Amino acid sequence: MSSLAVLLIAIPLIAAFVSILSKKVAPYLLLIASLINVILLFYFVPDGIVVIGGYDLPYGINLFVDTFSRTGLGVVNVLFLVIVLLNIVEFKKYSSVLLVALAGLNGLLLTGDLFNLFVFLEISGIAAYLITTSNHKPLATFRYLIIGAVGSSLYLFGLIIFYGMFGTLNLMDMVSFIQANNVDPSALVLPAMLMFIGLGVEAKLLPFNSWVKGVLKDSNTLSGPMIAAVYAATISFVFGRIINNLLTLAFVGNLLIVVLVLLAVGIFIAEAMAFASTKVREILLYSSIAQASIVILLFVNGIVLWAVYLIIANALSKTVMFLVINKATKDHGDDESDSLQGVFSKNILVGITFSVATLSVMGLPLFMGFVVKLNYLTELAVGAQWALLAVILISSIIEGIYFVRMLIKLWYPEKNEVTVKFDLGFKVVFVAIALILLALGTYTAPLNTLDNSIDTIAEVIDNG
């Protein structure tokens, strides 16, 4: 039974192959595979380590299912299914690509082998490039491909240096070897930084994120939420796992300061760019970059639990925000905030759900974002990280100003009337996500059931 986790990767991959044979059944295969994955994940896949091909650890590839990966899988698979359901009619021809993407994303979240992770990074990356071709901006997609390929090459470079040093590709084996032999952190600096930069490209960290603007500023209802919510959440989980276990062994002393300064500057610049933008999608994409940097900053500081909740809150909010704005832009033809002025005056329900998502990202009380922000700020204060605390608080003020300014524009009509029609499916999703954000913001007990030991790799290593 424990090997059922393999199906989370195998089913979409097999379905992807079959879907190429018949274009007609491809959309149905996509829906069925995504649905089976969600059912498998919530009802059948148990926690544990799955050894692939009968090769004992650390020689064989292994899949690692614990609360951390299960949380990631839950968020990613459910949001994937929702986004697919909303777009299946319009983007039928992307079914095979989406199946490959699902296999790649699940593989990324499950694998415990660092080279296998590179393979899934490339599989999901190639699927992501193809998803962004739906924007009909081939030059932006090409830039994404080049930067993404260089990023994964750097990750592979770092990984091979680690292999040359320790003779293993298994994450747990490598970490336990480094700990057992008290390896000097300075010896780990080069491969750790190469891996950090490589994953930083996909995680949208400044200054490795020049692809994001081209891809998301012309996104649609498929590519926008898929890249900004599903892919962003997956990469954040994977990056978190690697930082939390492997890279923190190298991030000590001056290198830690360099990484923290890089992330803090990233947050500031992204918020400033969002503040200076007038196009709604640009505001959202720069806000995503800032939030991604905050997540990685929390992982580097060992605040795992609240980083995970921040990923979830962001993924939920960004799904609603990108879906609303991309649908409005598609119907209206422009995403300038002046041009979309008053779009919510005729779509009050959608306006309310969009506002809930925005206020949650801002971290206002009553919404999930507030609980998460309060807790991670408290943890930073407990750790006496005053400079980082100040960075996040100041960036929150900037964020508050541009989001409120944007909301006011979108709510109050001026001259031209903006008419956008949202289907019932969209509305149901918006309301459901808004209710989740509201429920977890007011009733916080479910968030307190887990603690920082959610990532159990260290525990497994301790127990041999």
Place this chain on the structure above:
Amino acid sequence: MIQYAAIILIVFGLYGLLSNRNIIKMIISLNIIEIGLNIFIISVGFVYDGIAPILTSTNSSSALLYVDPLPQALVLTAIVIGVGTTALGLALAKKIYSKYGTFELDEMGDNE
């Protein structure tokens, strides 16, 4: 020594990517990075006087000195992935050419 050659290739590739404004040349630069990386991976598993890691009727003893087979397997996978990325890059290059009529980034005007 061969690792220096691999790193020089990677640096050449990066230089090519940063200095070229032609899409095809950028794809070639990306390939040079990948080739450099593949040579680096192979070099990690290299053992002086080691033989190919294949058990045959003449080389069947585990006491013999073999080179590390794992990096070779990794390179095979990396090559396949590299080919996939290059193919996709070329497909996009074709799309870009049909849209702008040129491979030069500077001549495309509309900078997306």
